[in-house]
Amino acid sequence: MNTEHLKNNSMSLAGEPPKALNTGQKLALVLGMVGLAILAISLFNVSFPNKSLWLSISLLAILVGIFWFSFAVYGDKTKGIKNDGVWFKSISGRGLWAWLLGIGLTIFYVVLYFYPQYLGLAKEGENSGVIALFDPLSKLLGGVPASQWFVYGTLYTLAILGFGIKFIWKYRHNRYEILRTISVMFFQTSFAFIIPELMLRLNSENFSLPYYDLKNIWPLNYYNFERYRVDSFISSGDIGLAFLIFGVLSIFVITPILTYKYGKRWYCSWVCGCGGLAETAGDPFRHLSDKSVFAWRVERWVVHSVVVFVTLMTTAVIYSYLGNDTSKYWLTKNTFLIGVATILTLVFAWVMIYKRKELQKDAKYGAIGYFVIIMVLIGLHYLSRNGHVFLFRAETLRSSYAFLIGAIFSGVIGVGFYPIFGNRVWCRFGCPMAAILGFQQRLFSRFRITTNGGQCISCGNCSTYCEMGIDVRAYAQKGENIVRSSCVGCGICAAVCPRGVLKLENGPLEGRINPTEVLLGNDVDLMELAKRK
Amino acid sequence: MNHIVIIGNGIAGVTAARHIRKKSSDKITLVSSETEHFFSRTALMYVYMGHMEFGHLKPYEDWFWKKNDIDLLQDYVTAVDTDNKKVFLKTFNSLEYDKLIIATGSKSNKFGWPGQDLDGVQGLYSKQDLDLLETNAPNKNICRRAVIVGGGLIGIELVEMLRSREIPVTMLVREKSFWNVVLPKGESQMINEHIREHHIDLRLDTNLVEILADENGRVRAVTTDKSETIECNLVGLAPGVSPNIEFLKDSGIDLGKGVLVNRYLETNIPDIYAIGDCAEQREAIGNRKSVEAVWYTGRMMGEAVAHTVCGHKMPYNPGNWFNSAKFLDIEYQTYGWVFPESDKKGYEAHFHWRHPKERMCVTIAYHKDNKQLLGINTFGIRLRHQVVDRWLTEEIKIHLAMEHLRDANFDPEFYRNYESEIVAAFNSEFGTHIEPKRNNRKRILPRG
Incomplete structure (x- = not known):
């Protein structure tokens, strides 16, 4: 006898409590579906008489549908943790609805990245289909017709806003969660959506800034230093140059300072758009992440390989368009390579000298990664000819990265598989930005999750609801602080803990990592205990 | 190499096993009839509520035990032969030990109420109880009302569980205010209010008199000392727990309410120890009860006994409560x-x-x-x-x-x-x- 029979594998939405939908939820769902249906109908080139009106109806129906749904779920409940029935519901318990949603999202991403013409994107002339439906909004904001990315950006922002409100409602007893969610909603709407569109309006024939979401930092924004962007930054005078400098500073100066002070959460769960979607629309799937030690091992290999890949790719790309003549421009191929090698060596030397103990055997893998990069840099210098990097052209590296990591990993797998593998698959296994921030978080940051003495009952809520698949309980039950590179500081472990064991906080580096010999509660003579060892 | 047998794979037994393994290479066997692997008992409620699946309750992955060379035996200990240093098992026959740690935990109290063994009457302590609840009260159509007897921690957990499936619940509490044998008045009063805020029919100062059966021997209603009859399909008994030590009756080990131990958690028989819910201190420590049925004390006793078993005598010396x-x-x-x-x-x-x-x-x-x-x-x-x-x-x-x-x-x-x-x-x-x-x-x- 077990709970298997409760898993709803049928198509019926009207199951047994607590997984059934009430009338309000059903009506709200219908309203949201109507909004989506309008978008779906437009795909088939049904020409709507008044595009602005129909687009507004559609987007409003989706938004109001989500608000209404949230109200119907949480409105009449007391404040507190709302995880009843999470594993019983088909949509959040890997049931049939989860698979359908996963497949639907995956198809959407494949079309978006590789077949935008099916969405109605026209290379020349008028857009059709769903993209045409978004033309009025795009013209209003950026002054140009919509692209598939505009459609995607609008829906993405809508999802973060709508499900952000739902999340706030769900965690209305928790001010950390509320503020964090308002923050991601703000950064998505302004920095990712409206500001870049308004920037487009500034462009003219001799002034052309590239599309730039300022909070999208290299290496997450892997294309930021590609030739066409750098060219247009430089050609746009002081403003363009300022943006370029900001792009460099954000990864080399701003990011390390903020990560030192607050941990990587300042970015991953307060600012980042990928994190924003994961924390709002992805929240119902956070418990699906794999907590096994095996998954952790895979994570470390994969995510750090992506860092190596993106570093090499970016270096090769920049190298490929730099010149050799110092009289033309101060930054040449050689100075650039030496610069990259110097930065990497400094970081590596600092870690090996000061932080070797904390890394233990991982240091070996770090050394391997470093060694690979340096060898390739040397290879670049001696073996590269005619734009080739070893056997590959820089362009080949770039396009494979864009395809494999930028499209397949972050989009298709990262979001498409939310309902199956959880909402942070990309952030955990793929995001090079998260890996770099995490590396710093582990070694040089004031952030940690403090464990409250001996109050842990090993219940497992923290681990289950950790979207990054960290086995939080493994630390908490030993009375150890949690200092893990992958932790994005979402704070949900502390929220769902029924015993008040966990607290995210910033504090001195000393004593941050604290393996304890005896849990608080047993009074033992520690000197005596130490002598025996 | 000693063979250390631990009866019970709860928090006390498992903590002892882990700490013994850290200190020695003795052979360790953990015996439990309840489940193959250790799980967090206090979290059983979250499985019924759909917050977690049973697998999430296991603090260690299944490979952990083999890797740490801790043998698991799913069997039921029927008796202990202290002269020949043997425990008798239901299916595996018997097991010889050099040192024996008794960590068998608690069982739910039953106070001889008429009808307490009917179908649809149960407590909530073990994995088996959880499975039984899933049968007795899968949803609000099959279980149209539940009556929970007892105003303590397990009682309130049961209530919360059933409410998560929208099953109407009546809670019979003997005291004049919820858990006021532990909580001061103001706190107890606030919890009363909170319970009612959750649409729970809280009956204070009310005792269960009898559980009534239908024609199939299933519970159909209860009567109270306020001369009321409350129709229900489930009765949850949560009037506390007591040490689970019946199998030791004729073993020669000194028993009181629980297995009597000294500060080193030693029983009267050499090489036999008792820890966790089932242990009873011969002299209560400070303001503590002599039997402490709490997760944390079970864990602390497990830590302490491991030192003693490995030859470094260490008293169970709990700090501030x-x-x-x-x-x-x-x-x-x-x-x-x-x-x-x-x-x-x-x-x-x-x-x-x-x-x-x-x-x-x-x-x-x-x-x-x-x-x-x-x-x-x-x-x-x-x-x-x-x-x-x-x-x-x-x-x-x-x-x-x-x-x-x-x-x-x-x-x-x-x-x-x-x-x-x-x-x-x-x-x-x-x-x-x-x-x-x-x-x-x-x-x-x-x-x-």
């Missing part, structure tokens, strides 16, 4: 001793603060004469264990605790804090002029 629980949405933590009115010591006085609207309150116990801090209960506010533990050990005065109250806060960042309100209430009650100081890391986490 602490515990925690959650009543529906309200978290509760306690440190030191805060007794309810019925048990209050002659020297004990209380300061109580309750938020005017939110479900939050604090009770601080102190010594009437010398003002020493004796204990703190908080509801809806988290405290930092380390800080309060140090206060209690250093026997600070309540005034200093008030001044440094912010050091003890453990609520998530950005939470509204109520120290100034609490201290203001204290000042007006005692005519003091304490200014709560800003929290200070140097005081919170002293080095060296």
Whole structure:
């Protein structure tokens, strides 16, 4: 006898409590579906008489549908943790609805990245289909017709806003969660959506800034230093140059300072758009992440390989368009390579000298990664000819990265598989930005999750609801602080803990990592205990 | 190489096994009939509520036991032969041991109520109980009402579980206010209100008289001492637990309520130890009960006995008392001793603060004469264990605790804090002029 029979594998939405939908939820769902249906109908080139009106109806129906749904779920409940029935519901318990949603999202991403013409994107002339439906909004904001990315950006922002409100409602007893969610909603709407569109309006024939979401930092924004962007930054005078400098500073100066002070959460769960979607629309799937030690091992290999890949790719790309003549421009191929090698060596030397103990055997893998990069840099210098990097052209590296990591990993797998593998698959296994921030978080940051003495009952809520698949309980039950590179500081472990064991906080580096010999509660003579060892 | 047999794979037995493995290469066998692997008993409720699947309750992955060379045996110990150092098993015949650790936990109390063994009447302690509840009360159509008997921690858990499936629940509580054998009045009162806020039919000062059966021998209703009959499909019995030691009756091991042990957790028979819920201290330690059926004490005894079994005698020496629980949405933590009115010591006085609207309150116990801090209960506010533990050990005065109250806060960042309100209430009650100081890391986490 077990709970298997409760898993709803049928198509019926009207199951047994607590997984059934009430009338309000059903009506709200219908309203949201109507909004989506309008978008779906437009795909088939049904020409709507008044595009602005129909687009507004559609987007409003989706938004109001989500608000209404949230109200119907949480409105009449007391404040507190709302995880009843999470594993019983088909949509959040890997049931049939989860698979359908996963497949639907995956198809959407494949079309978006590789077949935008099916969405109605026209290379020349008028857009059709769903993209045409978004033309009025795009013209209003950026002054140009919509692209598939505009459609995607609008829906993405809508999802973060709508499900952000739902999340706030769900965690209305928790001010950390509320503020964090308002923050991601703000950064998505302004920095990712409206500001870049308004920037487009500034462009003219001799002034052309590239599309730039300022909070999208290299290496997450892997294309930021590609030739066409750098060219247009430089050609746009002081403003363009300022943006370029900001792009460099954000990864080399701003990011390390903020990560030192607050941990990587300042970015991953307060600012980042990928994190924003994961924390709002992805929240119902956070418990699906794999907590096994095996998954952790895979994570470390994969995510750090992506860092190596993106570093090499970016270096090769920049190298490929730099010149050799110092009289033309101060930054040449050689100075650039030496610069990259110097930065990497400094970081590596600092870690090996000061932080070797904390890394233990991982240091070996770090050394391997470093060694690979340096060898390739040397290879670049001696073996590269005619734009080739070893056997590959820089362009080949770039396009494979864009395809494999930028499209397949972050989009298709990262979001498409939310309902199956959880909402942070990309952030955990793929995001090079998260890996770099995490590396710093582990070694040089004031952030940690403090464990409250001996109050842990090993219940497992923290681990289950950790979207990054960290086995939080493994630390908490030993009375150890949690200092893990992958932790994005979402704070949900502390929220769902029924015993008040966990607290995210910033504090001195000393004593941050604290393996304890005896849990608080047993009074033992520690000197005596130490002598025996 | 010794063979150490541990009966029971709960938190006490498993902690003992882990710590023994850290210190020695003895052969360790963990015997349990309940489940193959260790799980967190206190989290069973979350499986029924759909927060977690049973697998999530296991703190260690299944490969852990083999990797650490701890043998698991799923079997039931029927008797112990102390002369021949053997335990008898239901299916595996028998097992010889060099050292034996008894960690068999508790069983649910039943007080001889008529009808207590009917179908549809159950407690909530084991994995089997959880499975049974899934059969007895899968949803609100099959279980149209449940009656929970007992106003303690398991009672309130059962209520919360059933409410998560929208099953109407009546709660019969013997006391005049919820859990007032442990909680002071103000706190108990707040929980009463919170229970009712969750649409639970709370009947205080009400005793179960009889459980009535239908024609199939299933529960159909209960009667109370208020001469009421309440129709129901499930009766949850939660009037506490007692040590699970019946199989030791004829073993020669000294038994009281539980297995009698000294401070080293040794029984009267050499090489036999008892830990956790089933152990009874021959002399109670301080204000503690002689049988402590709490997760934390089970774990602490497991840690202590491991040292002793491995040849470094270490007493079970619990420090300041602490515990925690959650009543529906309200978290509760306690440190030191805060007794309810019925048990209050002659020297004990209380300061109580309750938020005017939110479900939050604090009770601080102190010594009437010398003002020493004796204990703190908080509801809806988290405290930092380390800080309060140090206060209690250093026997600070309540005034200093008030001044440094912010050091003890453990609520998530950005939470509204109520120290100034609490201290203001204290000042007006005692005519003091304490200014709560800003929290200070140097005081919170002293080095060296």
